[in-house]
Structures are given as structure tokens and as C-alpha cells.
Amino acid sequence: MGKWYCDSGDSITVSTRIRLARNLEGIPFPSRMSVVQLQEINEKVVDALMSASDEFSKRLNVIKMDEIDDITARAMVERHIISPDFASNRNGRILVVSEDETISVMICEEDHLRIQVIRPSLALQEAYDIADKIDNLLSEKLPIAFNEKLGYLTECPTNLGTGLRASVMLHLPALESLGEISILAENASKIGLTIRGLYGEGSGSQAALYQVSNQVTLGISEKAALENLLSITQQIISREEQAIKRFDDVTIQDSVFRSLGVLQNARILTSAEMMKHISKIMLGQRLKYIKLTDKNLPIKLLIETQPGMLALQGEVDADKRDQKRAEIIRSGLK
Amino acid sequence: MGKWYCDSGDSITVSTRIRLARNLEGIPFPSRMSVVQLQEINEKVVDALMSASDEFSKRLNVIKMDEIDDITARAMVERHIISPDFASNRNGRILVVSEDETISVMICEEDHLRIQVIRPSLALQEAYDIADKIDNLLSEKLPIAFNEKLGYLTECPTNLGTGLRASVMLHLPALESLGEISILAENASKIGLTIRGLYGEGSGSQAALYQVSNQVTLGISEKAALENLLSITQQIISREEQAIKRFDDVTIQDSVFRSLGVLQNARILTSAEMMKHISKIMLGQRLKYIKLTDKNLPIKLLIETQPGMLALQGEVDADKRDQKRAEIIRSGLK
Numbered sequence: 001m002g003k004w005y006c007d008s009g010d011s012i013t014v015s016t017r018i019r020l021a022r023n024l025e026g027i028p029f030p031s032r033m034s035v036v037q038l039q040e041i042n043e044k045v046v047d048a049l050m051s052a053s054d055e056f057s058k059r060l061n062v063i064k065m066d067e068i069d070d071i072t073a074r075a076m077v078e079r080h081i082i083s084p085d086f087a088s089n090r091n092g093r094i095l096v097v098s099e100d101e102t103i104s105v106m107i108c109e110e111d112h113l114r115i116q117v118i119r120p121s122l123a124l125q126e127a128y129d130i131a132d133k134i135d136n137l138l139s140e141k142l143p144i145a146f147n148e149k150l151g152y153l154t155e156c157p158t159n160l161g162t163g164l165r166a167s168v169m170l171h172l173p174a175l176e177s178l179g180e181i182s183i184l185a186e187n188a189s190k191i192g193l194t195i196r197g198l199y200g201e202g203s204g205s206q207a208a209l210y211q212v213s214n215q216v217t218l219g220i221s222e223k224a225a226l227e228n229l230l231s232i233t234q235q236i237i238s239r240e241e242q243a244i245k246r247f248d249d250v251t252i253q254d255s256v257f258r259s260l261g262v263l264q265n266a267r268i269l270t271s272a273e274m275m276k277h278i279s280k281i282m283l284g285q286r287l288k289y290i291k292l293t294d295k296n297l298p299i300k301l302l303i304e305t306q307p308g309m310l311a312l313q314g315e316v317d318a319d320k321r322d323q324k325r326a327e328i329i330r331s332g333l334k
Numbered sequence: 335m336g337k338w339y340c341d342s343g344d345s346i347t348v349s350t351r352i353r354l355a356r357n358l359e360g361i362p363f364p365s366r367m368s369v370v371q372l373q374e375i376n377e378k379v380v381d382a383l384m385s386a387s388d389e390f391s392k393r394l395n396v397i398k399m400d401e402i403d404d405i406t407a408r409a410m411v412e413r414h415i416i417s418p419d420f421a422s423n424r425n426g427r428i429l430v431v432s433e434d435e436t437i438s439v440m441i442c443e444e445d446h447l448r449i450q451v452i453r454p455s456l457a458l459q460e461a462y463d464i465a466d467k468i469d470n471l472l473s474e475k476l477p478i479a480f481n482e483k484l485g486y487l488t489e490c491p492t493n494l495g496t497g498l499r500a501s502v503m504l505h506l507p508a509l510e511s512l513g514e515i516s517i518l519a520e521n522a523s524k525i526g527l528t529i530r531g532l533y534g535e536g537s538g539s540q541a542a543l544y545q546v547s548n549q550v551t552l553g554i555s556e557k558a559a560l561e562n563l564l565s566i567t568q569q570i571i572s573r574e575e576q577a578i579k580r581f582d583d584v585t586i587q588d589s590v591f592r593s594l595g596v597l598q599n600a601r602i603l604t605s606a607e608m609m610k611h612i613s614k615i616m617l618g619q620r621l622k623y624i625k626l627t628d629k630n631l632p633i634k635l636l637i638e639t640q641p642g643m644l645a646l647q648g649e650v651d652a653d654k655r656d657q658k659r660a661e662i663i664r665s666g667l668k
Contacts, residue, residue, distance in 0.1 A: 250657060254601035261595025267588035323584060 003079070003101050004118040005303040006296055011286035012237050013122040014169040014209065014299060017080070018131040021154045021163035022113040025143040029155040030108040035092060038108055042094045045107050048141040049096050049134075059099045065090035071316070074308030077199075080118060082106055084199075103130065110155050111163075113138065120296075122233065124166055124226045132222075151218065158215070162222050167213030168233045169198070173283045174243035175236075176208045184236065192216035193232055198275075207275035207282070207302055212236060244287070256284035264333050268319075269326040271307055278302045281333075292333075301332050337413070337435050338452040339637040340630055345620035346571050347456040348503040348543065348633060351414070352465040355488045355497035356447040359477040363489040364442040369426060372442055376428045379441050382475040383430050383468075393433045399424035405650075408642030411533075414452060416440055418533075437464065444489050445497075447472065454630075456567065458500055458560045466556075485552065492549070496556050501547030502567045503532070507617045508577035509570075510542045518570065526550035527566055532609075541609035541616070541636060546570060578621070590618035598667050602653075603660040605641055612636045615667075626667075635666050 004015055023029065024044070027037050046062055065073070065086070073087040081101050086093065086109045097104040106114040115134050119127040138144065145153040152163040159165070175181055185195040198209040212233055214225045244252070259280030263269075281298045284290035294300070303309065305325040307318075315321040338349055357363065358378070361371050380396055399407070399420070407421040415435050420427065420443045431438040440448040449468050453461040472478065479487040486497040493499070509515055519529040532543040546567055548559045578586070593614030597603075615632045618624035628634070637643065639659040641652075649655040 250601050254660070257599035257601060258596055261597075261599030262592055263595075265591035265595030267584050267591060326588070 004120055005079070005299050012171050012240055013233070014171055015121065016119050016123045016127045017167045017169070017211075018115075018117045018124070018127040019165040019167075020113075020115040020131050020135055021111040021152065021159045021165075022115065022135065022138065023145040023153055023155070024112050025145045027112065030110065030112065031155060033108075038092050041112055042092070042107055044142055045105065045113060045138070046094060046096060048138050049105065051141075052137050060096050060103075061099065063095040063097060065093040065095055071308055071311040075306070075312045076308075078306035078308045079303060081116075083109060083114070085109060086114075103134065105134070111159070122168060122230075124168070124230055128164075128166065128222065128226060159217050161216075161218035162220065162225060164217055164222050164225055165213055166226055166229050167211045168229065169209055169211050170233070170236060170240070171208055171279065171282050171286075172210050172236070172240050173208040173279055174247065175240050176210075178243055178246065180239075180243065181210065184239075188212065188232065189215075191228070191232070193229065206272070207279040209279070244283075252283070252287065253289055256280050256287070256289050260284065260290060260333070263329050265330065266326045268322045269305075269329060270322055271305070271325070274305060274325055274329065275302060297332060301329050305329060338454055339413070339633050345616075346505050346574055347567070348505055349455065350453045350457045350461045351499075351501045351503070351545075352451045352458070352461040353499040353501075354447075354449040354465050354469055355445040355486065355493045355499075356449065356469065356472065357479040357487055357489070358446050359479045361446065364444065364446065365489060367442075372426050375446055376426070376441055378476055379439065379447060379472070380428060380430060382472050383439065385475075386471050394430050394437075395433065397429045397431060399427040399429055405642055405645040409640070409646045410642075412640035412642045413637060415450075417443060417448070419443060420448075437468065439468070445493070456502060456564075458502070458564055462498075462500065462556065462560060493551050495550075495552035496554065496559060498551055498556050498559055499547055500560055500563050501545045502563065503543055503545050504567070504570060504574070505542055505613065505616050505620075506544050506570070506574050507542040507613055508581065509574050510544075512577055512580065514573075514577065515544065518573075522546065522566065523549075525562070525566070527563065540606070541613040543613070578617075586617070586621065587623055590614050590621070590623050594618065594624060594667070597663050599664065600660045602656045603639075603663060604656055605639070605659070608639060608659055608663060609636060631666060635663050639663060 024041060027033060027041060030038070049060060050062070068090065073082070073090060076082045077084050077087045079101060081097055081104050082095060083106065086095070086106045094107045095104060096107070102118050104116045106116070115131050117127045117131045147153055151161040154160055154163055172181065175184065181195065188195050192215045194213050194215050196211050196213070198206040198211070212229065214229050216225065259277035263277050263281065278298045278301060281290060285292065285295060285298070305328050307321060310321045310324050313324070315324045358375060361367060361375060364372070383394060384396070402424065407416070407424060410416045411418050411421045413435060415431055415438050416429060417440065420429070420440045428441045429438060430441070436452050438450045440450070449465050451461045451465040481487055485495040488494050488497055506515065509518065515529065522529050526549045528547050528549050530545050530547070532540040532545070546563065548563050550559065593611035597608070597611050597615065612632045612635060615624060619626065619629060619632070626632070639662050641655060644655045644658050647658070649658045
């Protein structure tokens, strides 16, 4: 199992993510707890995870976030391993992450525990099962805060109940191009779902990648939440498939191959331009205009040439980074 | 010797053109002559040219312009064989043209005779010598209107004297990009030269191709006119060579290779966009970023995918033509 973005997606569905918010009984939420309490939780959670007999424990790494620099943290956000909040507040924080980065546990982000599982393609149940397994494992060893009426207790009321946030990353170039995403987002919000850009809240769409996720956690079972999200996701996929038919074949081909031409030839590529063209390549793959030996190459290049990921390789100057990005993409798509 | 645009240019100098305006004694200028007089001139000139013992006479074709359709005429203008005026007024007109289209004689355009010679690269003397040879040959057999004081008599006073218009086609992307062409044109006009776009008067620049030509024909010898033009041309070339140094290498490479990528991949290409990118390819060749087996391919593709040239192949619908253009250029640059 490689990194999620190296083994991702078929045509429209890029990846699935499950996040569970959990807290330990008798200790204040991270925003109000002491340094001693933070250390206590860190130890308890790491112990619980690392001592588990499950085979995945062997693949877990413990990362002390205050030993990590800004660039490394930023690159982790770009790879979707940690949240932007966790990256900006790394003081005494610990991240437990699997080698392939598909499983991560942020300790003392907004809640004591944020368990995250990313899987390629549309795999809500599969991802949930893994997260659930980790949740069970932790529950066996730690006193998880749970209330008969409210369910799992969380710092933010919007997570009360299941503490589950499930999301699916979709590539929606046709709907975006027709300006239909905002209507879609509006309708989704009415039934308790959110549609956001690639890098979460407040981020515009990038590469026509959108995350569809559930918002309701209270008064709904995990099963119902997942089924609800799956059903809406399938509807959106079907709309995207219909929407692309409204475009003329030659026009799409022209736009797809121009993007390929730019990516194979440019010497300077900003992140924004790169994403615009990568999106076209993904569309080209979906419509079978482009066949790549490694079908996950576009999303892999998209993630690996994010600013932080390039800075990680020593490219801190923005101009040089745009050149490095162009170089990586050029040789990748040769 | 192929068509001029198949054997053209080195870096900045694409081609050289010489045009001589001549009239026959005792017959009114074309604008005021009768149909009978037109026929008389046609016969005399064709006889004189075709009966010449010179080896080039064997390669001459006589084309009755009123047997030619609009599209063919337009394509001839695009190939620089005839003038737009000659294309629009084809009534009873005759064109004598060499097989390789480097020599042409328009009979009864503005003057009775317009002798034109196009040669690749910077070759003012060579082109003039050919034109002069044809002029001598015609003078031996026909009474050319010549006045001791005024020189060759022409319909328009601006051609009086030598009747010579010499022009050099230059590729000036750096000067264009720096906005220096208008200053150049202004200065040129002060010393009796004109700078115009690829398709002559009133045409904007296309593909950063500019024609520099002499304007003064009266009170100046052919030799002096050619020397004057050569000297200014060399100055402009040197300015262009200096100007390109003001651009950053990576920026130029980026722009050159992006254009290559677009041309190698686009499925729809308007004439204007094609010319913009071809210009970049030419710059890329000049700076040795791009090496093509056939170094004249860019200008060849530029000429051969002009609207009339494509219409000639049956593509009269503008949308289809843009697709055909993309196809030709794509396979040409593969």
C-alpha cells in the first residue's frame, strides 16, 4: 500500500477520507488543558497504539511535532496527513502516522484524538472499517468520553454524536466549468453535506477537485451517515458524467492536449497553473484521450509539486520552485 | 529551388523580395486602358517572356487570372505570389509565374508590368540580379516607358524613377515584445524606408514578421537604394540580437517550449494563434533551443496553413479549418 495519492482514484473519485474525533474522560479539551495533561495524553495514546497487537502498529511512526520545521509541516498538510491547525500549533504535539501515511492520529488537535484514514477511490466502508478498528483498539485501553444521549463528546458541538467526518474527493471539471458547483453545494448543505475545495474550508477549488463530506454527527448512526454520503456522491458522479456530454468532443480534446503540451514543455509553472492543467490531464484520462502507464501520475504530481513539498526538497525561493515544479512535471510526463 | 518559404531564412532574415514596376510606351496605364489594349499587352509580354532563350523561360507558367477562383487567388496572395489588388481585380489579367513561384510577373496590375523575385534569406543583390535579367529581356523586345529625367514612368508617382521596391522580411520577436517596432518604423520612415507587417500595408504584425522596404525611387540609383536598405536591415538585425539579451533565458525557454507544446497538441488553432506560436518556434530555433530536421518548417507551416491555403484543400468552413490547421501543424511538428 503506497501513499494515498500514489494509488488513487478512477476517473471521478480520487479518494475517500474518514476522520473520527475522540476525547478521553476526565481531562479538559486541548484548548483548556495543561502541559502536564498534554504529556499524559500523549503517553497514553502512543502506548495504546504502539502496544497493540494489530499488524498495523508495526508500521506506525511517532512524530514529535515540535521537532519538525514549518516546511515539513506544510508539506504534511499538502499531503493531507495533518490539518492546517495542527501544523500551526505544534507545541508539544504528537502525530502517530503509518509509513504509507494512509492512517494518522493527531493527538490534541481540537480534540484529544483525531483518527484519520485515507483510501484511494470511493471506499467509504473500507476506510471506515480501518478507522473503527483503531477506535476499538483505543477504546479497549483508554476511557473514551461517551454520553448515552450525546454520543462521543467533542470540543466543538458540530462533532458531537458520532464524531465522524467522512469525505470523498471528486474531480468535477465539467460541473465546475458549467458553474454548477455552487448550486450543488447549496443543495448539499440542505441535506447536511458540505462541498469544499481540495485544501478544505475556505480554499477555492483547485484542479476541479472537491471534497464532499457529511456535516451531521448528532442523531444519526455512522452507517446512515455513510450511506447518505455515498448516495449523494453517486448522484454527483452521475451529474458530472452527464455534464461532460454537453461539451463538444473536439473542444475537450483540444483543451486536454493543450494542457498536456504545456505540462510537457513549460519551464516555469506556478502551483495554480499546474493544477489547472493537471485537472485537464485527469479529464483526458477519464475520457480515454490520454493513457498513462501510471494512471495515478497526475494526482501524484499535483501533490508532490505543492509549494511545501518542493520546499522540502530545498526549493524555498518561489521563482526557483516554479522552475523545479515545471522540471518534475516535464520529466514525469515525458 | 523550391518555393521561397520552403527554403527560407536563417534566424532573423526570412526572405528578400525585389519588385520592378514597368510600363510600355504609347499605351495608357491599366486604370485607363481599353480591353483591347489589355489583350495587346498580355500577348506582347507573354510572347516576350516565353520566347526568351533564357533557361528560366522553360519554367514559366502562364495563368489566366479570370479562370481562377477566389480561394486560389487568396492562397496566391498568402504565398506572396500576387498582390491583394491583383487578386481582387482578375478581369482579363494574366500572371506569368515560375514553377517554384520565386519569379512572377503580374501583367496590368497597377502598372503594365510588375516583375517580382523572392529569394530566401537576405539576398538583395541576388534577387535584384534575377529581376534585372528579366527586365533586360523584356526591354530588348518591348518599348519600356522611360524618361531621361524621371526614369521609369509608372502610374503612381511614388514608383517613378527606378520603379524598384526592395524588401526584406525580418523576424523581430524581441523588438516587438519590447514595443520598439513603432519607434523603429518612425525612424525608418525619416530615411525613406517603411516597416510593415507580414501581409503588407495596413496588416498588423503577424508572427513578429516585418517587411522592411525602400520607399524612395526617384533621384536614387538602384545600387544606392539596395545598399541603403541593406545597411538599415543589418542595423535592425543587430538591434534584435541585442534586444533578446534583455530577456531572461528561462522565461524565453518557457515561452518557446510552451508554444511548441501547444502546436504539437492543439486540436483547434486559429490563424492568429498559430502565427503567435510559430513565431516562438522560430525564436527557439534562432536561440538553438529547438532543432528541427527541416529548419524551414515553421515558416512553411505558417504559409501553408493560412486560411486560403487550407480552403484550397477543401476546408471552407472556418471551424473545420481551425481543426485542419491544428492537424497539419501537429503532424508536421511530431
